[in-house]
Structures are given as C-alpha cells and as structure tokens.
Amino acid sequence: MKAQVKIEQRPRPGPGPGGGFGVPAEKPRDLLGAARRVLTELRTDRTWVLIAVLLGTVGTFLTVIGPKMLGNATNVIFDGLVGRMLDPSMSREETIEALRAAGEDSQADMLAGMPQVVPGQGVDFDRLAAVLAVVLAVYAGAFLFTWLQGRLITTVVQQVVYRLRERVETKLAHLPLRYFDRQARGEVLSRVTNDIDNIAQSLQQTLSQLITSVLTVVGVVTMMVWISWQLALVALVTIPLSAIVVGQIAKRSQPEFVEQWKRTGTVNAHVEEMYTGHDLVHVFGHQQAAQATFREENDKLFRASFRAQFITGTIQPVMGWVANLGYVVIAVLGGLRVASGTMSLGDVQAFVQYSRQFSQPITQIASLMNLMQSGAASAERVFDLLDEEEESGDPPEPAVLGTVAGRVAFEDVDFSYRPDQPLIEGLTFVAEPGETIAIVGPTGAGKTTLVNLIMRFYEVQSGRITIDGVDTRELSRGDLRSHIGMVLQDTWLFNGSIEDNIRYGSHRPVTDAEMLAAAEATGVDPFVRTLAEGYQTALDEEGTAGVAVSAGEKQLLTIARAFIADPAILILDEATSSVDTRTEVLVQHAMNALRRGRTSFVIAHRLSTIRDADVILVMEDGAIVEQGSHDELLAAGGAYARLYRSQFAAAAAEVD
Structure with missing residues (x-):
C-alpha cells in the first residue's frame, strides 16, 4: 500500500464555503472619504485638470463681464431716450440746476447720475453697435473656452474610469476564493458595472459644473461688490440660508442613496440567479415565488430610490424660493438707487442679472448634491471591493518545479473555513506519481476542500x-497551477468556438494537430463532426448557441481542454455526476485517457466509476477513515462498504 494515512478523532466540523457564512457587517459609511478617494484618482491627470480649470476660469470671466457690458448697452439706450426729452438749448448741468430750482430733486439726482446724456440727442446707434459687438465677441469666447473645458474634463473622467475598471478587473483576479464564496455574483457584477458607471456619470457631471459654478460665484460676487457693495451684502445674505437648507436636506438624503445602491445590488443578484437557474425555477414551479421575491426587492429599491431622489429634488425649488427673495429685494433697492441717482439703470440691470447668475450656480451646486452623494455611495462600494484582502503574495524568490513527477504529499495538515469550527486536522497521506487516488465520502466530508488546498485556493493553517518534495507555498501560484488540470462537475464554457474552448486549456500555442489529437483522445471529435460548422461552431457560457450540445458533450469538451494542457497532476471533481449512464461511459473513457500516466485525484459519488482506482480514500468529517482498493474496502465491511451498499440498495429500490 503506497498511501500512508494518519487518522485522528476530531470534533464535528462546521460548514464549508458558503455554508453558514454571513456577509460581514457593513463598515461605517463615509461618503466624504469616498469622494476624496475618487478625487485622488485625478492625480495622474492633474496637469490636464489644471488646464481645464484655467480654461474654465477664462470662460467664466468672459461670462461674468457680459452682463456689465450689456448694462452699458442699456445705458446707451436709456441715455438717448432721456436726452431726446430734454431741451437741446440747455446743457446737462443747466438742466439739472433748472430741475432743482423747480423742486424736482429726484429727477435732478437721476440726471446727475447719467454723465453720458446729451440734451436733445437721441440714441447713439454707432456706440450701441460697438458695445453689442464687444458683447457678442465676449460671449462667443466664453462659449469656446467653456466647450474646451467640458471636452477636456470628459477626457480626464473617462481616463480615470478606465483605470478604475482596470484596477477592479485586476483585483478580481487576485481575490481569494472565500470572497466569492460569500458574495452573490449579481452583487459583485453590480459593483463592477452599475457602480462604476454611476461614478463615471456623477464625476462627469459634477466635476465640470462644480468648477464652473464655483468660479462663477467668485466672479459674480466680485462684480456685484464692484457695482454696489450695499446690494452685494443683500445678495450674500442668501448664502448662509442656502447652506443651512442644503445641509439639512443632504443629511437626510445621504443614507437613502446608500440604501438605493445596496438594493440595486440585491435586485441584480436575484435577477442573475433566477436567469442562470431559470430551468430549475420552471421545473420546480417557483416562477411565482421568484416573481414575488423580485417584486419585493424591486419595491424596496423603488422606495429607497424615490426617497433619495425626492429629498434631494426639493433642493432646487427651495433654493429657487430663497433666490427669488433676494431678487425681489435687489429689484426694489436698485430702483430706489436709480431714482436717487446713485446707480445707473444699466448697473441695476447688470446687478439683477448677477443676482440671477449668483443664485444659479449655488442652486446648481445644491442640485448636484444628489449626484455627488449617489456617486460617493457607488464609489464606496467599489472601494470596499478594492480594499478587500487579496491572496497572500507569492514568495520573493519562488521555487520552480521544472519537470514534475507528480508525487503529492499532505503532511499533518490542519484547515478550517472558520476558526471556531475545525474541519481538517492532522491529515497525512501520500499520492505517488501516476497513481489514481479516489476520494469518496458523504456530502460535507471535506473532499472538495482537499483539492482546493492542493490548488492553493485556500491556504492550510498548519x-x-x-x-x-517542494512545499506548494514556496511556489508561485501560476507555476503550481500550470502543472495541474481540473475538470469540475459544472461545465464552464465561454463565448467562442468549440476550438477556442479546447485551446483555452493550454498555456502555450497549440497546433491544429495537437488540438485534434486531444479531441479524438477524449471522444469530442465524433460529435463535433456531426455539427454543420464543426470545430468553428459558436458556443456561449451556457454551452450552446443555437446548436444542440448535451451535458455530456459539454463535459467532454472540458476534459479535452484539460487533456490539451498536458498536466502532471489531474483533479476530477464529480465530473460524471450530471450525465446519464450511457454518456457516463463515454466520459469515463475520456477520463481514463486523460488520467493515463498522471497523478489523478478523483472525487466521485458514483462509486462504480472509481473501482479501478489505485487507492480509495474514504473521508468523514475532514478525516480519512479508510484507505485501500475497491475489493479491500468492500471486504473490510467499513464505511466504504456501507456507502457502496447504500447506492446499490437505492438503485434496487428504484427498480422495485
């Protein structure tokens, strides 16, 4: 007997991956921290961001001086209208004295504040045309610089999101298997797709508008103070009131956005699960239950989204009401100052425009709060993924296996999925080169865990x-796994041709002859030749794209994929459990060809498929309780014999 086994008594283990794990408690939400982390992603493009800010500054400056110039045009028109009503035989100063002598002090003050008025002269259209031409040029320049800024910001944002997607993709490739064991696939996909798209949309809209709005506020305030600091004070009173309103609304909407994206992930997970398992849903008549669950989760998403959008949607009308209060006060005070001659009509018109421009960017900033909060909530979910603990790194100078004979040894191995529930303790056995080791036992005995440890999907505790003779932890994972082939119960095929799916198993270029040899050796070639397009037949992840490919034929394809990899060590995990008896014979022949000359670990529930194994290991509760050949274990009358008899007794009962 070549396999040595040390058996120890151990407590009953807990569940394996996914069995009993809960999603870890949510970290405290820190949306400002998430927003800061998003902005740090801009550091690579900070030069372009600075250029965009410069373009925005120039564009905003031109936009801000526009109303003042339009006010000058209004003054030209108003001066002409007033001048035509005055006696041309008197100068402006004489007219002012005459008005005061007549007791018309208000009109005299107003005329005194209009130095360009010429009695008897109408509108100076040449001067008006020159002013309007300058205004047109200013607004054209403002449009050009603003457009350039928007284009540059769009480029920067898309580059940031591009890098973020790359980091997420790289992160997914380095996350340990336990992360995917405890996360629903739809939830992970939602973070990779919906949340990153939401970050892109939020960053695109907020970054450009935020820069323009802040610069506009600064420029408008400067112009208002220059025109009339008294009216500017009236306009600035609305700022603290606006800040209080926005702060209170944002405080109430923030948790709703977190809930919205959490519910989005839940709905996606349910839809993905029901879609991939739609056959079973129909077979077991759970359509209504699935629809009821969807309606419930969709309703929760609707309520969370409605609350978030409704609460933040109140910002703009409330801000509009505050702005209108300031507008009314400014209009009244401005009219009084024109009447008193302390301001020109054009300046009042410009100030009214500035008051609108002043409230508009503040309102925009306030209305951007919902986008900023939504984007920050999505960013937090993406950064939570990026912050997940990765697999332990490869050693700085990893050992290299070279030519592998295939001797695999477990030496006093301890492992558990949860620290408080031991699973494997003190496990020791040796698989010699070229042997076929069958691993059997009841569900939850630790069979799949054993091969996961060989592949280093999980690390042993001791x-x-x-x-x-080389510790697998001294090897790089890539080198280790390049010598191991694996065929699972679930057949995974991707979008591509049958040929592409077979070639996927090799780490090197494969010739057509080698591909065909693998297909012939594993029984793939006969059924492929019955297809109209042969090896170029297109498949999808479900294994079929308009062609009839059975479960057994899909399994043969995965075996051919492992065959072409030419591994020294082979793992077959329940590879025949999902096929019928006739197809099982074909798959068994293919696996026999695949196992030839390789150290093979075969996990099987159908004991009839592993009779010819060199050594059969019987596992219970993470321990090897028996070992030997098929005949030896039957003769021993132990755990293996009980399993064997129970299978054939069940088969007999079905026939009866």
Whole structure:
C-alpha cells in the first residue's frame, strides 16, 4: 500500500464555503472619504485638470463681464431716450440746476447720475453697435473656452474610469476564493458595472459644473461688490440660508442613496440567479415565488430610490424660493438707487442679472448634491471591493518545479473555513506519481476542500502540502497551477468556438494537430463532426448557441481542454455526476485517457466509476477513515462498504 494515512478523532466540523457564512457587517459609511478617494484618482491627470480649470476660469470671466457690458448697452439706450426729452438749448448741468430750482430733486439726482446724456440727442446707434459687438465677441469666447473645458474634463473622467475598471478587473483576479464564496455574483457584477458607471456619470457631471459654478460665484460676487457693495451684502445674505437648507436636506438624503445602491445590488443578484437557474425555477414551479421575491426587492429599491431622489429634488425649488427673495429685494433697492441717482439703470440691470447668475450656480451646486452623494455611495462600494484582502503574495524568490513527477504529499495538515469550527486536522497521506487516488465520502466530508488546498485556493493553517518534495507555498501560484488540470462537475464554457474552448486549456500555442489529437483522445471529435460548422461552431457560457450540445458533450469538451494542457497532476471533481449512464461511459473513457500516466485525484459519488482506482480514500468529517482498493474496502465491511451498499440498495429500490 503506497498511501500512508494518519487518522485522528476530531470534533464535528462546521460548514464549508458558503455554508453558514454571513456577509460581514457593513463598515461605517463615509461618503466624504469616498469622494476624496475618487478625487485622488485625478492625480495622474492633474496637469490636464489644471488646464481645464484655467480654461474654465477664462470662460467664466468672459461670462461674468457680459452682463456689465450689456448694462452699458442699456445705458446707451436709456441715455438717448432721456436726452431726446430734454431741451437741446440747455446743457446737462443747466438742466439739472433748472430741475432743482423747480423742486424736482429726484429727477435732478437721476440726471446727475447719467454723465453720458446729451440734451436733445437721441440714441447713439454707432456706440450701441460697438458695445453689442464687444458683447457678442465676449460671449462667443466664453462659449469656446467653456466647450474646451467640458471636452477636456470628459477626457480626464473617462481616463480615470478606465483605470478604475482596470484596477477592479485586476483585483478580481487576485481575490481569494472565500470572497466569492460569500458574495452573490449579481452583487459583485453590480459593483463592477452599475457602480462604476454611476461614478463615471456623477464625476462627469459634477466635476465640470462644480468648477464652473464655483468660479462663477467668485466672479459674480466680485462684480456685484464692484457695482454696489450695499446690494452685494443683500445678495450674500442668501448664502448662509442656502447652506443651512442644503445641509439639512443632504443629511437626510445621504443614507437613502446608500440604501438605493445596496438594493440595486440585491435586485441584480436575484435577477442573475433566477436567469442562470431559470430551468430549475420552471421545473420546480417557483416562477411565482421568484416573481414575488423580485417584486419585493424591486419595491424596496423603488422606495429607497424615490426617497433619495425626492429629498434631494426639493433642493432646487427651495433654493429657487430663497433666490427669488433676494431678487425681489435687489429689484426694489436698485430702483430706489436709480431714482436717487446713485446707480445707473444699466448697473441695476447688470446687478439683477448677477443676482440671477449668483443664485444659479449655488442652486446648481445644491442640485448636484444628489449626484455627488449617489456617486460617493457607488464609489464606496467599489472601494470596499478594492480594499478587500487579496491572496497572500507569492514568495520573493519562488521555487520552480521544472519537470514534475507528480508525487503529492499532505503532511499533518490542519484547515478550517472558520476558526471556531475545525474541519481538517492532522491529515497525512501520500499520492505517488501516476497513481489514481479516489476520494469518496458523504456530502460535507471535506473532499472538495482537499483539492482546493492542493490548488492553493485556500491556504492550510498548519502542516504542509508538497509536490515532488517542494512545499506548494514556496511556489508561485501560476507555476503550481500550470502543472495541474481540473475538470469540475459544472461545465464552464465561454463565448467562442468549440476550438477556442479546447485551446483555452493550454498555456502555450497549440497546433491544429495537437488540438485534434486531444479531441479524438477524449471522444469530442465524433460529435463535433456531426455539427454543420464543426470545430468553428459558436458556443456561449451556457454551452450552446443555437446548436444542440448535451451535458455530456459539454463535459467532454472540458476534459479535452484539460487533456490539451498536458498536466502532471489531474483533479476530477464529480465530473460524471450530471450525465446519464450511457454518456457516463463515454466520459469515463475520456477520463481514463486523460488520467493515463498522471497523478489523478478523483472525487466521485458514483462509486462504480472509481473501482479501478489505485487507492480509495474514504473521508468523514475532514478525516480519512479508510484507505485501500475497491475489493479491500468492500471486504473490510467499513464505511466504504456501507456507502457502496447504500447506492446499490437505492438503485434496487428504484427498480422495485
């Protein structure tokens, strides 16, 4: 007997991956922190951001001086209208004295504040045309610089999101298997797609408008103070009132946005799960239950989204009401100052425009709060993913296996998915090169865990696993897994041709002859030749794209994929459990060809498929309780014999 086994008593283990794990408690929400992290992503493009700010500054400056110039045009028209009503035989100063002598002090004060008025002269259209031409040029320049700023910001944002997607993709490739065990696939996909798209949309809209709005506020305030500091004070009183309003509304909407994106992930997870399992949903008549669950989760998403959008949607009308209060006060006070001659009509017109321009960017900033909060909530979910603990790194100078004989040894290995629930303790056995080791036992005994440890999907807590005497932890994962082929119960095929799916198993370029040899050796070639397009037949992740490919034929494709990899060590995990008896014979022949000359670990519930194994290991509760050949274990009358008899007894009962 080549396999040595050390058996120890151990407590009953807890569940494996996914069995009993809960999603970890949510971290405290820090949306400002998430927003800061998003902005740090702009550091790579800070030069372009600075150029965009400069373009925005120039564009905003031109936009801000526009009303003042339009006010000058109004003054030209008003001066002409007033001048035509005055006696041309008197100068402006004489007219002012005459008005005061007649007791018309208000009209005299107003005329005194209009130095360009010439009695008897109408509107100076040449001067008006010159002013309007300058205004037109200013607004054209403002449009050009603002457009350039928007284009540059769009480029920067898309570059940031591009890099963020790359980081997420790289992160997913380095996350340990336990992360995916406890996360619903739809939830992960929602973070990778919906949340990143929402970050892009929020960053695109807020960054450009935020820069323009802030610069506009600064420029408008400067112009208002220059025209009339008294009216400017009236306009500035609305700022603290606006800040209080926005702060209170944002405080109430922030948790609703967190809930909105959380519910989005839940709905996506449910839809993805029901879609991938739609056959079973129909078979077991759970359509109504699935629809009821969807309606419930969709309703929760609707309520969370409605509350978030409704609360933040009140910002703009409330801000508009505050702005209108300031507008009314400014209009009244401005009219009085024109009448008193302390301001020109054009300046009042410009100031009214500035008051509108002043409230508009503040309102925009306030209305951007919903986008900023929504984007920050999505950013937090993406950064939570990026902050997940990765697999332990490869050693700085990893060992290299080279040519692998295939001797696999477990030396006093301890492992558990949860610290408080031991699973494997003190496990020791050796698989010699070329042997076929069958691993059997009831569900939850630790069979799949054993091969996960060989692949280093999980790390052992103590002890070690060696290949040809080299500890697997001294190897890089890439080198280790390049020598191991794996065929699972669930057949994974991707979008592409049958040929592409077979070639996927190799780490090197594969010739057509090698691909065909693998297909012939594993029984793929006969059924492929019955297809109209042969090896160029297109498949999708479900294994079929308009062609009839059975479950057994899909399994044969995955075996051919492993065959072409030419691994020294082979793992077959329930590879025949989902096929019928006739197809099982074909798959068994293919697996026999695949196992030839390789150290193979075969996990099987159908004991009839592993009779010819060199050594059968019987596992219960994470321990090897028996070992030997098929005949030896049957003769021993132990755990294996009980499993074997129970299968055939069940088969007999079905026939009866």
